[in-house]
Amino acid sequence: MFAFDPYSPAVDADPFPLYAVLRDEHPCFYSEDAQMWVLSRYADVLAAGLDWKTFSSAKGNLMTELPNRAGATLGTTDPPRHDRLRGLIQHAFMKRNLEGLSDPIRRIAADAAGSLRGRTEFEFIGEFSAIFTVRVLAAALGLPLDDETTLREKAVLMVQSDPVTRAKGPQHLAAYQWMQDFAAAVIAERRRNPRDDLISHFSAAEIDGDRLDEREVLLTTTTLIMAGIESLGGFMAMFALNLADHPDVRRTVAADPTRLPDAIEESLRFNTSAQRFRRNLQKDVSLHGRTMRAGEFVCLAYGAANRDERQFPNAAVYDLARKPRGHLGFGGGVHACLGTQIARLSVKIAFEELHKVLPEYGRTSATLGWMPSSTFRSPLRLDLAVH
Numbered sequence: 001m002f003a004f005d006p007y008s009p010a011v012d013a014d015p016f017p018l019y020a021v022l023r024d025e026h027p028c029f030y031s032e033d034a035q036m037w038v039l040s041r042y043a044d045v046l047a048a049g050l051d052w053k054t055f056s057s058a059k060g061n062l063m064t065e066l067p068n069r070a071g072a073t074l075g076t077t078d079p080p081r082h083d084r085l086r087g088l089i090q091h092a093f094m095k096r097n098l099e100g101l102s103d104p105i106r107r108i109a110a111d112a113a114g115s116l117r118g119r120t121e122f123e124f125i126g127e128f129s130a131i132f133t134v135r136v137l138a139a140a141l142g143l144p145l146d147d148e149t150t151l152r153e154k155a156v157l158m159v160q161s162d163p164v165t166r167a168k169g170p171q172h173l174a175a176y177q178w179m180q181d182f183a184a185a186v187i188a189e190r191r192r193n194p195r196d197d198l199i200s201h202f203s204a205a206e207i208d209g210d211r212l213d214e215r216e217v218l219l220t221t222t223t224l225i226m227a228g229i230e231s232l233g234g235f236m237a238m239f240a241l242n243l244a245d246h247p248d249v250r251r252t253v254a255a256d257p258t259r260l261p262d263a264i265e266e267s268l269r270f271n272t273s274a275q276r277f278r279r280n281l282q283k284d285v286s287l288h289g290r291t292m293r294a295g296e297f298v299c300l301a302y303g304a305a306n307r308d309e310r311q312f313p314n315a316a317v318y319d320l321a322r323k324p325r326g327h328l329g330f331g332g333g334v335h336a337c338l339g340t341q342i343a344r345l346s347v348k349i350a351f352e353e354l355h356k357v358l359p360e361y362g363r364t365s366a367t368l369g370w371m372p373s374s375t376f377r378s379p380l381r382l383d384l385a386v387h
């Protein structure tokens, strides 16, 4: 009998054969392992993302949700509360415009890439993307960087789950608590000494006199740090993996960086790091002959929808020329990623600078270990050989 267990190491390593069976044979599937429905076809996932009244995020959007987060962040509220939060945060994002961040991002990328000059092998995550993402997020949000290694470790740990118990283990919860304490200290400091940074802006942001409450400020800051560091870092690793595995594409974008945005979009479609998110049903829904009941959880498998042949012909092929409009690598609907612009800009600049120093690389024989997470998918380390 067919089973789909989003917590299993086999799904961490390669979900795509199972996604194909889900889409073709079980488009509305109840996973006994996860105790939730799984939608995998592009049209169904997108429709659910748009229909927030039926597919609610208010009970959390991570497949394994963190305690106390539901109801207090962008990803874990429904409109109108969600729209109010998003409006306040977008407002804060706008004040610090992206143009102003381009130069700092480039300096951070050039510095991280420069330290790899002359190497014959390097570990992409520990020696490049982790350093880059933490520094970029610190610049964008205005975080102190006294201990950047710990900050990165905690951001990554809090999104993971125990692969055996499938729950958050003590180490994941401790990392989440650490991040909240870290965020609380930054917020308190910015309130005393406001600066021109995101946290200063949104902890004071107002629309028509409407401000965020304390729990919203704290958990939204915590989530932004997590989303920024983990999602960006995870995607960069997946992008590097795609380029290493497709030397023709890597050569093209290294020689002509104006092609990088096409390669980035295709990677977001082909194997985004943000694979699966969760919703809660507000009413019964019948789909493909099955009836999902109000109160049950539903997994929106963005990673499966992005490989749906009904939407993307030859979906299993990584194609630089594709220009995959409407992919769900950043989600879709009211909860589509808020960080798309900074993410696209950061990845583009990072690889422009990396390719100036190391244009030729490929995978070594080292096996990849995958992050234990039911929501995100990225390698724990990525060893690359420089040609």
Ligand code: HEM
Residues within 6 Å of the ligand: 057, 061, 074, 075, 076, 086, 224, 227, 228, 229, 231, 232, 235, 236, 272, 273, 274, 277, 278, 302, 328, 329, 330, 331, 332, 334, 335, 336, 337, 338, 339, 340, 342, 343, 344
């Ligand atoms: C390439 C890197 C990234 C990927 C692949 C990604 C992916 C996603 C996805 C799939 C969602 C939708 C979640 C859902 O449906 O429940 C999302 C939401 C979100 N992302 Fe990202 N993200 C990335 C980078 C970032 C960055 C850098 C930030 C912030 C600095 C960020 C902030 C957010 C926020 C705040 C939300 C919630 C939006 C809402 O619910 O209205 N993301 N992201």
